[in-house]
Amino acid sequence: MLALEAEERSILIDCGGDLFQRALVAGLDPEGIDGLIITHEHPDHVGGFALFMLRIWQAGRSRPLPVYGIARALDQARRLLGSFETDGWSLPEIEWIEVDCAEGVSVVDSDLWSITAAPGIHGVPTIGLRCQHVDSGFVIAYSCDTEPCPAIDRLALGADLLIHEATGEVRGHSSAAQAVDVARRAGCPQLVLVHLPRGLDREDMDRLETSGVQVVVGEELDRFEF
Numbered sequence: 566m567l568a569l570e571a572e573e574r575s576i577l578i579d580c581g582g583d584l585f586q587r588a589l590v591a592g593l594d595p596e597g598i599d600g601l602i603i604t605h606e607h608p609d610h611v612g613g614f615a616l617f618m619l620r621i622w623q624a625g626r627s628r629p630l631p632v633y634g635i636a637r638a639l640d641q642a643r644r645l646l647g648s649f650e651t652d653g654w655s656l657p658e659i660e661w662i663e664v665d666c667a668e669g670v671s672v673v674d675s676d677l678w679s680i681t682a683a684p685g686i687h688g689v690p691t692i693g694l695r696c697q698h699v700d701s702g703f704v705i706a707y708s709c710d711t712e713p714c715p716a717i718d719r720l721a722l723g724a725d726l727l728i729h730e731a732t733g734e735v736r737g738h739s740s741a742a743q744a745v746d747v748a749r750r751a752g753c754p755q756l757v758l759v760h761l762p763r764g765l766d767r768e769d770m771d772r773l774e775t776s777g778v779q780v781v782v783g784e785e786l787d788r789f790e791f
């Protein structure tokens with residue numbers, strides 16, 4: 566789960582656990598949540614959707630909540646919410662905004678952020694995100710879950726900060742070394758590794774050839790300034 570924050574407004578990305586609680590701990594203003602992007606249908610990316618809606622309602626949210634994603638991700642979110650008896654809930658209105666699973670499609674185009682997508686290669690359809698802060702031009706690329714592929718290379722091209730998964734070198738995922746290769750090919754100076762396997766330790770990282778790329782192993786509630 567990630568959050569982009571600027572001017573006390575935020576866009577949240579994925580909701581695998583208790584996203585709202587995490588946002589509060591991170592110091593985000595619940596009133597400033599402008600939307601949620603769901604990258605794909607897997608439980609670690611959407612499984613907390615119903616809980617998120619419950620919590621945001623209980624926090625007094627009244628304005629509609631835009632929820633962006635490819636069709637299968639949004640279908641999963643609707644199914645998860647539908648599995649609860651929500652008739653008595655006064656949930657904020659959800660604006661479902663479906664995007665094509667295609668390279669270069671616009672996901673969010675606001676006064677703060679220009680966010681486009683590219684499909685990764687994973688067990689199910691998924692999108693990585695390229696997030697450009699409008700005023701500064703700073704670009705954050707997020708691979709989401711994917712094995713290395715040209716579309717995600719292009720998504721990352723020239724990004725100031727690359728957030729890349731590092732589950733391991735298995736089908737549909739990437740290793741830390743492969744993530745470093747993506748950063749190097751794309752010319753990204755800073756790489757944050759997320760979606761980590763159990764047991765990734767400092768020695769594994771020390772063995773990585775990271776010349777030219779500053780590599781950080783992501784931790785809960787990490788913040789990166791731009």
Ligand SMILES: [Zn+2]
Pocket residue numbers: 605607687710
């Ligand atoms: Zn996945």
Ligand SMILES: [Zn+2]
Pocket residue numbers: 607609610710760
């Ligand atoms: Zn995942």
